[in-house]
Amino acid sequence: MTKIEDQRATAARPLPLNRILAGDCIQIMNSLPPESVDLIFADPPYNLQLRGDLHRPDNSRVDAVDDDWDQFSGFAAYDSFTRDWLAAARRILKPHGAIWVIGSYHNIFRVGAELQNQGFWIMNDVIWRKSNPMPNFRGKRLTNAHETMIWASRSEASRYTFNYEALKSLNEGIQMRSDWVLPICNGGERLKDANGDKAHPTQKPEALLHRVLVGTTNPGDVVLDPFFGTGTTGAVAKMLGRDFIGIEREAAYREVAQKRLDRIRRFDADAIATTRAKRAEPRVPFGQVIERGMLRPGEQLYSIGSRHKAKVRADGSLIGNDVKGSIHQVGAALEGAPSCNGWTYWHFRREGKMIPIDILRQQIRAEMQGEVTRPN
């Protein structure tokens, strides 16, 4: 068979739409016709490489991601894997297609660099800020409260799909930013196996895929997910009237995903309504007043009538009369009260006047106007 005949044959072969394909994603992508897919959403293994067990302070054990599919011998092996699946993905993307990849600091730098090396063109990196992340139990690092997504077109010349107005509308009329605050997937949305355990260790929330697909695909587009898992990409694609192709190696995941997809119904064309975000007053920690230079470490604060004094420290705590702690704790201690609202209790002096520190909080909140607050 000549090369041309082969290409015609694969081009003529219809795409296996709205199905879950079983097997290795690189092989399967290589078997699909080139330039046939509008968007790829990929959630590849993160290469976490966890060592021992981790326990919460209450001694319960954290159920870690220790699955075989996340084991690599090192960066070289992970890079080689990344190179291969990205190349396969690029081949099947239409010239004006785009890709999303999600990851954490363990793998995202390697993925991002390889995307650039292969000629993909990054439009944005998008931060999924988790409203309810797992804390850092040992207090040895910052709470790992986000994951990173890279949105890139096939090449710099691609005229990629971007539904600016739809995203703006999703965001109450304000231009959508590169940081998205969404809760992690749990509760009723989280799929369980027969034992009641989570069916997949890293199921993504549908809200994330909703925003990706509304923003960067059109109805009727073909969306491929090479690491389909329990099928969040397929579920949201089906709801939104996009066609999907899922690829998944593990039979257990495919089974859960298929059941899930069978239950999904496509939204009515005009019923793609989204749950509206409620505006809550954002919480402002007192430390931000210090960091922003509105008060300086060492500055004195006074209670009403100057009966009590305290000094501001660089970490946003106060020290007054040998008592250290938050603005609320120190106020309560000095008053002998069970509690105290430090924001209204403490004042600073400016040009001979006593000004409540709550003024500073209001200034910070005013600066935050126009921000996107968390949905729900």
Place this chain on the structure above:
Amino acid sequence: MTKIEDQRATAARPLPLNRILAGDCIQIMNSLPPESVDLIFADPPYNLQLRGDLHRPDNSRVDAVDDDWDQFSGFAAYDSFTRDWLAAARRILKPHGAIWVIGSYHNIFRVGAELQNQGFWIMNDVIWRKSNPMPNFRGKRLTNAHETMIWASRSEASRYTFNYEALKSLNEGIQMRSDWVLPICNGGERLKDANGDKAHPTQKPEALLHRVLVGTTNPGDVVLDPFFGTGTTGAVAKMLGRDFIGIEREAAYREVAQKRLDRIRRFDADAIATTRAKRAEPRVPFGQVIERGMLRPGEQLYSIGSRHKAKVRADGSLIGNDVKGSIHQVGAALEGAPSCNGWTYWHFRREGKMIPIDILRQQIRAEMQGEVTRPN
């Protein structure tokens, strides 16, 4: 000169503290003694196309970036530059030192991958979420509303500095997360040149450095910034009682930075002090509680809710339910837990009330005031 002599010479040479060094950061870092710096904060050039002054092997200018070969050459040059300055930075870091690098999607993936390649160990990637970013005027992408910082220690084995309690305090008692909401630098903080234009295109806010330095250095530490610009790192370091070394090639930036630094005053010592971690308190063996007569041999201890009991022995061990050992060992055994903090687990009875034995440790520590405790 032999190698040993050379090493002695550089080791003996005093560090040029609290000065701005003029020149190429790679050359200057290579002239500093090895393992001499506690923290590096780096804000390297971001843009791959507009900067012709990077370390480019061919010294040619990239005209069009739509050419695949040209694009790779651009990345290769940037990677080479990144490799060189990171290696120079790593050499001068103390074994337990750490580095922060800030960047955007244009360069951060390449920097992150190279950090990992050189053996740096990433603790967190941190998102600076801008509360007032510039909107995307053409509506072709999402508002680029954040930058990414990588925090990494020199190696996996490094016992890096992390002031957990101070950062928690800055956040009003809640563990600090990996996403930091801070405004961009403008208003009075933004430095202007003689024409009233901004003195530096990417001046970072002092609030950002405040959080970095409070969280990951101690007073007296040496902080080096190889891309000093207008000196935000030095300014905040000086305020917080840290020593700095700035490196900057452009005379105009050095001049603005030096004027800025001359105006800065250091905060009071007790304002710079931050909330200490418990681990830094002097260790008190439980036996001292017995020796000092605060508990008597034979006295009963109880877990919360009195589910478990144990009896104190004269040597400071416990015996409960046939288990003998330390307060920690017996607590862990009775709970079937891998470990247990006996200080907070066990309680004694006084006048009908249950009191945690940690109260007794605090009393002993208070009595030890004035004694010499370990530094920091």
Place this chain on the structure above:
DNA sequence: CCAGTTTATGAATCTTCCA
């Protein structure tokens, strides 16, 4: 049935000292 309390759990590169 409602309100308040307790329990379970989530992509995690999660200790430090001393013998």
Place this chain on the structure above:
DNA sequence: CTGGAAGATTCATAAACTG
């Protein structure tokens, strides 16, 4: 260097449970 012991450490949410 390794091994053993001390001992420090959690936030948001939902479901289950109690009164």
